[in-house]
Amino acid sequence: MEKRILGRTGLSVTVIGFGGIPIIDKPNEEAIAVVQRALDVGINFIDTARAYERKNGPFLSSEEKIGEIMRQRRGEVVLATKTHTRSREGAAADIEKSLANLKTGYVDLLQLHAVDSLEALNQVLSPEGALAAVQAAQKAGQVRFIGITGHRPDVLLEALKTGLFDTVMVPVNIVDRFIYNPEASLLPYAQEHNIGVIVMKPLAGGALKENVPEALRYSMAQKVTTVIPGMGSLREVEEDVAIGESFQPLTQEEENLLAKQARALGSDFCRQCGYCKPCSVGIDIPFVFRLEGYFTRYGQKEWAKAQYAEVDIKASECIECGNCEPRCPYSLPIINKLKTAHARLMGLAV
Numbered sequence: 001m002e003k004r005i006l007g008r009t010g011l012s013v014t015v016i017g018f019g020g021i022p023i024i025d026k027p028n029e030e031a032i033a034v035v036q037r038a039l040d041v042g043i044n045f046i047d048t049a050r051a052y053e054r055k056n057g058p059f060l061s062s063e064e065k066i067g068e069i070m071r072q073r074r075g076e077v078v079l080a081t082k083t084h085t086r087s088r089e090g091a092a093a094d095i096e097k098s099l100a101n102l103k104t105g106y107v108d109l110l111q112l113h114a115v116d117s118l119e120a121l122n123q124v125l126s127p128e129g130a131l132a133a134v135q136a137a138q139k140a141g142q143v144r145f146i147g148i149t150g151h152r153p154d155v156l157l158e159a160l161k162t163g164l165f166d167t168v169m170v171p172v173n174i175v176d177r178f179i180y181n182p183e184a185s186l187l188p189y190a191q192e193h194n195i196g197v198i199v200m201k202p203l204a205g206g207a208l209k210e211n212v213p214e215a216l217r218y219s220m221a222q223k224v225t226t227v228i229p230g231m232g233s234l235r236e237v238e239e240d241v242a243i244g245e246s247f248q249p250l251t252q253e254e255e256n257l258l259a260k261q262a263r264a265l266g267s268d269f270c271r272q273c274g275y276c277k278p279c280s281v282g283i284d285i286p287f288v289f290r291l292e293g294y295f296t297r298y299g300q301k302e303w304a305k306a307q308y309a310e311v312d313i314k315a316s317e318c319i320e321c322g323n324c325e326p327r328c329p330y331s332l333p334i335i336n337k338l339k340t341a342h343a344r345l346m347g348l349a350v
């Protein structure tokens with residue numbers, strides 16, 4: 001598979017990398033086999049995060065599962081993780097925990113996770129902010145390079161202008177092109193300043209899952225270094241790698257078709273990132289919206305209703321505490337959207 005240089009880090013990474021979210025909810029052995037397979041078929045970039053875990057869940061965290069493989073295969077991998085903590089003290093503790101989980105003495109890339117507002121950016125950049133801890137870990141040899149991730153190109157552009165970050169991770173897909181459009185501003189800036197670009201959510205959080213080859217080809221053709229679809233099964237690993245190995249940019253006709261589908265989605269839909277979790281009463285918010293997507297977009301009304309009938313904590317149990325909405329990087333009106341989704345999935349609305 002093609003390799004590209006990750007900006008000023010000089011690291012050479014495969015154009016398709018491994019996104020470590022989906023293995024969170026997979027049984028340990030199954031998840032570890034997925035990561036092994038990704039390396040066996042040539043992927044050399046693995047991305048995970050301290051936050052990729054279910055607290056009190058039955059399985060190891062994403063980092064711990066990857067760590068089981070790093071015991072033997074650390075040298076084959078450019079390894080990236082993230083801290084979501086905004087404070088210096090919290091980030092220092094996160095880095096120690098990540099290294100222990102990943103069973104390694106250093107990571108190649110430590111990223112400040114989901115910095116989605118100027119307020120959050122100012123927090124992490126302040127003297128007692130998370131960046132200071134990451135820089136200290138870099139001096140100590142625990143971190144090679146420093147990156148930032150987020151969903152808002154305007155905030156990320158401000159971050160890059162500080163000159164403090166070697167890489168940036170952002171959603172680049174044809175859906176977000178019509179909403180946030182990192183292609184117009186952030187990506188050219190990153191290229192000009194030799195900052196590596198890592199693409200998250202190439203399938204727009206599953207909205208483009210019926211068009212995986214076209215969606216990945218679209219993302220790979222932009223000014224980016226590596227595209228990291230989440231991989232939760234051996235089949236997904238093999239499909240994504242095959243797309244990377246035979247990469248050709250979309251023809252104009254293919255891109256027009258994909259753009260037409262993207263426009264039909266609008267902007268007011270869940271990207272399945274899971275940042276709204278946990279719900280105060282235990283509603284699985286992204287899952288409810290995923291079922292609603294099957295109901296409204298994929299013509300699977302009866303199947304979606306049957307799946308929802310099995311859900312223990314229905315969306316109607318929302319107490320409107322409001323805890324989830326500020327956590328959504330897409331500013332979705334979750335409370336109202338849950339009401340609509342519930343009505344549809346209960347057969348009370350179309």
Ligand code: SF4
Nearest residue numbers: 279280318319322324
């Ligand atoms: S507002 Fe509703 S969905 Fe959101 S956290 Fe509170 S109870 Fe859960």
Ligand code: SF4
Nearest residue numbers: 270271273274276328
């Ligand atoms: S509601 Fe928002 S935060 Fe929650 S999964 Fe969807 S896009 Fe992500």
